[in-house]
Amino acid sequence: MKLPVTEHTGRPWRIHAHTPDFTVEDVWSFRMPGAGPDDFPRALAAITAGAGLDHQSGPTRLLFAIRWKLGALLGWDEPKAGLGPRVHSLRDRMPADLTATAPRTPGPGPFAPLYELPDECARELANKTVHAVMHLGWVPTPTGDHELRMAVLVKPNGRFGRLYMALIAPFRYLVVYPALTRQWEAAWRDRERLPKQ
Incomplete structure (x- = not known):
C-alpha cells in the first residue's frame, strides 16, 4: 500500500543523516501478519529467497526486460555509469x-548493500539515469x-x-509495486520453509 512520504521522513531512520541530497520518491508498506519486533531479519531472508525476475509476474518481467534492453542499447547500465x-x-x-553491518558484495539483484540493522537496512544502485537507495524498515502496527x-x-x-x-x-504504481507487494507478502506467509534466523 502506498503511504505518504512523512511515514518515512518522520521516523528516526539512520539513512536520513546520509541522504540530505536525495528525494523520497515512494513509500510503500507490506503486511506481515504475526510479525514480531525481532522478525526483521526473517522478513529479509524470506523476501530475498523469493527475489529474482523468475518470481515476478508476467507484466513485471516484461517491463524489466524492456528496461534492461533499453539500458543495454543506450548504455545506461555500463559499469562506468554506476557506483565508483x-x-x-x-x-x-x-x-x-x-x-x-553489511558486506560490500552486491546481490541479489542490482542493489549493493549499505548497512543492515535489527530494524532497518539500505541498499543502493546507480546508473546513467539515477542514483537510488532502497530503504527497508520494520514498523509496529x-x-x-x-x-x-x-x-x-x-x-x-x-x-x-x-x-x-x-x-x-x-x-511503478500500476505494475511493479503491486506485484512486489504480492511477492513479498507471499514470501512472508511462506517463511516457515526457511530456517530460523
Whole structure:
C-alpha cells in the first residue's frame, strides 16, 4: 500500500543523516501478519529467497526486460555509469560501525548493500539515469504486528534523470509495486520453509 512520504521522513531512520541530497520518491508498506519486533531479519531472508525476475509476474518481467534492453542499447547500465566511476557510493559518507553491518558484495539483484540493522537496512544502485537507495524498515502496527516499509530515495542524473523518473512513475504504481507487494507478502506467509534466523 502506498503511504505518504512523512511515514518515512518522520521516523528516526539512520539513512536520513546520509541522504540530505536525495528525494523520497515512494513509500510503500507490506503486511506481515504475526510479525514480531525481532522478525526483521526473517522478513529479509524470506523476501530475498523469493527475489529474482523468475518470481515476478508476467507484466513485471516484461517491463524489466524492456528496461534492461533499453539500458543495454543506450548504455545506461555500463559499469562506468554506476557506483565508483561516476557516482561515489553512500558507503563513503557513512561511519564504519554502520557499513560494517553489511558486506560490500552486491546481490541479489542490482542493489549493493549499505548497512543492515535489527530494524532497518539500505541498499543502493546507480546508473546513467539515477542514483537510488532502497530503504527497508520494520514498523509496529496498531494491531500489535510489525510490517515492512520500503522507501525509495533518488537523486536523478540531471534533466534526463528527472524525465526518466517521471516517465516510469505510472509503471511503478500500476505494475511493479503491486506485484512486489504480492511477492513479498507471499514470501512472508511462506517463511516457515526457511530456517530460523
